[in-house]
Amino acid sequence: MNALIKSATIVDSKSDFHNETVDILIEKGRIAKISKRISNPNNYREIKLDNLHVSQGWFDSSVSFGEPGYEERETIENGLKTAAQSGFTSVALNANSNPVIDSYADITFVKSKAQSKATSLYPIGALTKSSNGKDLAELFDMKNAGAVAFYDYQKPISNPNLMKIALQYASNFGGLVCSFPQESKISGKGVVNENINSTRLGLKGNPALAEELQIARDLFLLEYTEGKLHIPTISTAKSVELIRAAKQKKLDVSCSVAIHNLVLTDDSLEGFDTRYKVLPPLRTQNDCDALIEGLKDGTIDMVTTDHNPIDIEDKKVEFDFAKYGTIGLESAFGALQTVFTTKKTIGLLTQGKERFGVKESIIKEGEAADLCLLNPNVNYQFDKSDITSRSKNSAFLGMELNGKTYGIIANNKIVLK
Structure with a gap:
């Protein structure tokens, strides 16, 4: 799995890039490069999302x-x-x-x-x-x-x-x-x-x-x-x-x-x-x-x-x-x-x-990509359209929440909503 994440703010206190907005190049499921701007000559899948933040x-x-x-x-x-x-x-x-x-x-x-x-x-x-x-x-x-x-x-x-x-x-x-x-x-x-x-x-x-x-x-x-x-x-x-x-x-x-x-x-x-x-x-x-x-x-x-x-x-x-x-x-x-x-x-x-017994993942070059993609600044009312589960028994239905996830990149796979 290869991908290029564009303009993502990293939220990871253990990463050298904490609080920086960068591009992240992923090749064969691993973080190959983190830099301010990365070109895409190999035409990898580009991930551009609104107010994108990335964490472990x-x-x-x-x-x-x-x-x-x-x-x-x-x-x-x-x-x-x-x-x-x-x-x-x-x-x-x-x-x-x-x-x-x-x-x-x-x-x-x-x-x-x-x-x-x-x-x-x-x-x-x-x-x-x-x-x-x-x-x-x-x-x-x-x-x-x-x-x-x-x-x-x-x-x-x-x-x-x-x-x-x-x-x-x-x-x-x-x-x-x-x-x-x-x-x-x-x-x-x-x-x-x-x-x-x-x-x-x-x-x-x-x-x-x-x-x-x-x-x-x-x-x-x-x-x-x-x-x-x-x-x-x-x-x-x-x-x-x-x-x-x-x-x-x-x-x-x-x-x-x-x-x-x-x-x-x-x-x-x-x-x-x-x-x-x-x-x-x-x-x-x-x-x-x-x-x-x-x-x-x-x-x-x-x-x-x-x-x-x-x-x-x-x-x-x-x-x-x-x-x-x-x-x-x-x-x-x-x-x-x-x-x-x-x-x-x-x-x-x-x-x-x-x-x-779960291995910790740090956002740095050479590490396997184990990432959460999110937008922390979305205010919305949580309703059934936000639920993927078969059962809908959420105590938070109708509540005003703040922040949404886009999905993850992990185990050499990308899952986005």
């Missing part, structure tokens, strides 16, 4: 596509196309499927479905067999097949001894164990944040305490085992404090926050719209502020879309019976830019790669 390719540590088993929600092929058009050159795929991805063969299957795509797929294997929380899955075998972490998607491990054993066992081969932060006996049948809004709307509350208790437990287990832990999608101010203290003790812990938990609060629930039924639930503005501060000071390691396509039959029902989840790939950049600067937003979208 983005990474998402938590996406679900449905396949195998829930192809009506999303397929791996269309999911990777959506990720590519949204600026992501690598994604970590949750074991949120039927059957659950919990064996060497399952990891091999999803990797084969993603071969030759512009966006690279990094499978996350289930932590327990069938994600039932009872017996550990074949962690070492899945690691050898290419699994980058182990996680029962949005299913807490209630047995502390099982979590202890998982951390001990995985530490033998550097495996990353993920633990969903929710104490199920405390959360009970809660469907939204326990707060004045849950009382006013008559919806059962899921208290912040449920998340914080589980995190506190897991951090004690982590200290005991000296393992390697990732806590996905934290959502409360106290959770940030707990993880900040753990990092000060030099524990090997990382965490992420879902973009919708940064931008939206439980005030959105006013109309009982199930697009806002997510897990963990939308919390308060105080929680959002603490999460944003946690990102700024490095306590929170990465953001994620927690992209989770749900078909209309499971969303267009009463709030109590609707499935949890929102899609988030298409809206990620525009939503983050309602909170952060362009430089900070792009920095957040490229963080977390090393934790999940």
Whole structure:
């Protein structure tokens, strides 16, 4: 694949060309030359786009596509196309499927479905067999097949001894164990944040305490085992404090926050719209502020879309019976830019790669082209025409966003909208 990108402003603090507007020549999938002006004698494909900015390719540590088993929600092929058009050159795929991805063969299957795509797929294997929380899955075998972490998607491990054993066992081969932060006996049948809004709307509350208790437990287990832990999608101010203290003790812990938990609060629930039924639930503005501060000071390691396509039959029902989840790939950049600067937003979208075994890409000559193409200065109302996913369950529909992506150049391929 050969191409010439014209008049692109590079946004990459690790590049010698950061903040410069340049041409980028790509030959056979690698960056051959970066200069103020490059001619095109070989008649390569020229890419000229309005207010074009270029950054490292983005990474998402938590996406679900449905396949195998829930192809009506999303397929791996269309999911990777959506990720590519949204600026992501690598994604970590949750074991949120039927059957659950919990064996060497399952990891091999999803990797084969993603071969030759512009966006690279990094499978996350289930932590327990069938994600039932009872017996550990074949962690070492899945690691050898290419699994980058182990996680029962949005299913807490209630047995502390099982979590202890998982951390001990995985530490033998550097495996990353993920633990969903929710104490199920405390959360009970809660469907939204326990707060004045849950009382006013008559919806059962899921208290912040449920998340914080589980995190506190897991951090004690982590200290005991000296393992390697990732806590996905934290959502409360106290959770940030707990993880900040753990990092000060030099524990090997990382965490992420879902973009919708940064931008939206439980005030959105006013109309009982199930697009806002997510897990963990939308919390308060105080929680959002603490999460944003946690990102700024490095306590929170990465953001994620927690992209989770749900078909209309499971969303267009009463709030109590609707499935949890929102899609988030298409809206990620525009939503983050309602909170952060362009430089900070792009920095957040490229963080977390090393934790999940993804090679970092720097924009410099000789490196493989792993690029996101974007326009950071477009204000628009996000609607269904902006959605490539099969499922349309976006919590950001109708919201004013800032910034759009054009697509990516990665894995010797170009994907543009």
